[in-house]
Amino acid sequence: FDKGAYASSGTCFSGNAARLAAENLREKILFHGAQILGEPVADVQLATPGVVRGKKGEVSFGEIAHKGETGTGFGSLVGTGSYITPDFAFPYGANFAEVAVNTRTGEIRLDKFYALLDCGTPVNPELALGQIYGATLRAIGHSMSEEIIYDAEGHPLTRDLRSYGAPKIGDIPRDFRAVLVPSDDKVGPFGAKSISEIGVNGA
Structure with missing residues (x-):
């Protein structure tokens, strides 16, 4: 199979x-x-x-x-x-973050985030970079701001994107970089590997 x-x-x-x-x-x-x-x-x-x-x-x-x-x-x-x-072909990644924490309020600010990912030889490098940026920002939102709140009876109080806490343009780290680290994998076409989930995992 x-x-x-x-x-x-x-x-x-x-x-x-x-x-x-x-x-x-x-x-x-x-x-x-x-x-x-x-x-x-x-x-x-x-x-x-x-x-x-x-x-x-x-x-x-x-x-x-x-x-x-x-x-x-x-x-x-x-x-x-x-x-x-x-055979399978696995993508790999290394992610680096720099955060600032307000010790009085507990507020966290993400200042830098670098995502260096090996997705083989990308079929379309620009689309691959876009995928990494989007997936990483999505995971940052999951980790830092997104939440669905329910009342005591289980009714959702979070009813729109404004209250849900999805990242906005101002929430993007001031130094945010995605870097493709190509490798010549023998499994995929022309050396290509997957790129989707690996952009989320590290963040």
Whole structure:
């Protein structure tokens, strides 16, 4: 049985199937493009902007797809791929916080927070950083301010985000950094690992 694509493991586990499907589609595009051009597959290649180029000329992906769908064409251009994940790939992180405590009132202020996370080789680094910032701030809210209060009869007194205590823009630490620490993991596609929960755990 496969390990399963759940929680934040979708890219890591299912991503290899998507990669194989893309490679399969690439082979089909080259094959049918070569047929249209009347050339051996070995003599054609993918080129920009979206064409199969050979020694005799070139044909666009759109033309290949159109010929496949009309007359006695070969059908839709669809790539398929399947993958059974043999191993797990675990993300790692190190988190550092600097807080100030008012010893008279007990008020806590989070001044600095650094999150350094290993999520393999990110498929999209900017989205990965956004995920880390969002997950970390969410966990900071869970730890420091968010609370649902009930009365003696069990009715919630917390009825909106204002009273719930979700972090606001002013609650973000003045020095707040997320850093990707890439590694070349062999399990996920192109070295990618999961990134979601690990951003919450350290905070």
